[in-house]
Amino acid sequence: MVAPLKVGIAGLGTVGAEVVRLIEQQARTLSARSGRGVQVVAVTARSKAKKRKLDLRGVAWAKNPLDLANDPGIDCFVELMGGAGEPALSAIEAALKSGKSVVTANKALIAKHGLRLAKLAEKHGGALNYEAAVGAAIPVIKTLREGLAGTSVHRVYGILNGTCNYILTRMEQEGLSFAECLKDAQRLGYAEANPSFDVDGHDTAQKLAILASLAFGTAVAQNAVYVEGISSITPEDLRAAEELGYRVKLLGVAVRTAKGIEQRVHPTMVPKSSSIAQVMGVTNAVTIDGEGIPPITLVGPGAGGAATASAVIADIADVARGIRAKPFGRPVEQLRVTSKAPMERHEGGYYIRLMARDLAGTAATIATRLAEQKISIESIVQRHANGVDTALAKGKSSPVPVILITYATSEDAVYRALEAVQRDKVISGRPQVIRIEKN
Known part of the structure; x- marks a missing residue:
């Protein structure tokens, strides 16, 4: 015995x-x-x-x-x-x-x-x-450490914080503001009295640093993770995502690139057809992309006593x-030290929402500034406040929302273009930028 x-x-x-x-x-x-x-x-x-x-x-x-x-x-x-x-x-x-x-x-x-x-x-x-x-309850540690020991992982990403996923789900489904949903999450016990650790992305960053180490053989380094929270997301962004075939999630993403291991936490638009886009409420999910295998998505409760x-x-x-x-x-001695990858080098598609002034030449100015940075536009939607799609109209006093989806480009190029547009004074307020993560 x-x-x-x-x-x-x-x-x-x-x-x-x-x-x-x-x-x-x-x-x-x-x-x-x-x-x-x-x-x-x-x-x-x-x-x-x-x-x-x-x-x-x-x-x-x-x-x-x-x-x-x-x-x-x-x-x-x-x-x-x-x-x-x-x-x-x-x-x-x-x-x-x-x-x-x-x-x-x-x-x-x-x-x-x-x-x-x-x-x-x-x-x-x-x-x-x-x-x-x-x-x-999601067995992602064992999956990366043991189940995929013979697989080269290219990317691991996921919804790692149920509080943020709950808030974004409510905002999308009910058209509520971030503040309204956060208050309700606190009432239901999904969010703490001081929710910044969750909604500012730091909880997700800790978990991502652990997953990146297991996936890529790097030393765990939370300070190597770029972190951005969800407080800037508006119902307008979620409605636009819906119309364009996307859904907004707070993702933790670790990916192997030619420039090193990129680790980032931020609101992300994901195609509605993707597995991770279907994960709603307080549920968590992790997707692993590895050489020679289709993406593996693990879904389950990410918190709770049981x-x-x-x-x-x-x-x-x-x-x-x-x-x-x-x-x-x-062995720990074989783990490689990794540094924080500058987000300026990140390459991918972008959602950009601008409040364009109804001035002659506004559309041409925006297009010119994007072209100067070699940014190609996949789609553009221009609408009045009543939600009717239209071309930028002359003679209107209030700014017109303009939504752009770019093809893959660098983050540095996007922000250079937007800084130029702001200097031209053809938009009001700060542009909203959300990264897009493809399947």
Whole structure:
């Protein structure tokens, strides 16, 4: 008989409590699939007195996470406290140094200290598993690290933040403003009281940095990711996208280019025919483009206690099986350092919305400035405020919305052209620019 895997859990919030419940409920299945039993033998949390509706009889309480990590009576330390620093960092380091395996759902910690922790795991022989850190129940970490180990990945991109996807979905379907949808997301618990980490794109950037490392063999570097949020998106942009055959999503995109690995987070227009365009609400999705295979899209819940707990338990099961994969798919010393790719070099199609003044020669001026930068236009839509498509009309006092879709060009060229148009004073306000990501 193989002795059961003895697990210690730090953090008994929504996810931690669900992990304890599922391990108890799925004991037989876990044992059958892992070849040994899995037992929670010790826990720690900020409040022992808090009512959690958990049966913790026979489970030891550690004074703090560090004590639990150093407990010789556990084989696997599960960190579910969160935070990029203490006490999670010191506790995980202690567990790894003692030869224990570690399972965590902490994306912030992996994005900031993942390489440091991976070195300890490699040196001392424990596993460092973090499937729940990106996409919760979506098994994207294992897919990139193990399932596609023999495939050269060209691009990985996805919807990695349910809050932003929920807001954009509501804006599109109901014609609401960003502010209205954000307020509702906060009321429903999808967004925090201070939502900037989500809506400004930083949550997605942390997850993308992890995926890029696994996909391209680069050192995890959140500071190498260009980040732009969704607060500038308007219902007008979403209506225009609909008419042009696109849908707007906040995407994290990592792509191999001739100039290096480009990592970026920003609102993106994707063809409505694409798999990722069909992902609505709080759902997450990741698409992987690899050599010799059609794109693979993984879709599922990206957050929530049950979804995250399922990924945590899958990682625990791997530890019980004796699997010790390199945390980032290859030895840390083989991971290449990457720098932030200047967005000026980015090449692709663009959506541009201008508020053009009703002046003689406005259309010609805009066309000239685009031509000077060798920007070709795929389509142009000009309309009055009542939504009727028309040519730019003379004699109207209010600006006329002009929407342009470009063929592939450089970001630098787009902004040079728009700066020239602004100097010509034929538009009012700032142009709206959204990048287009093709299938």
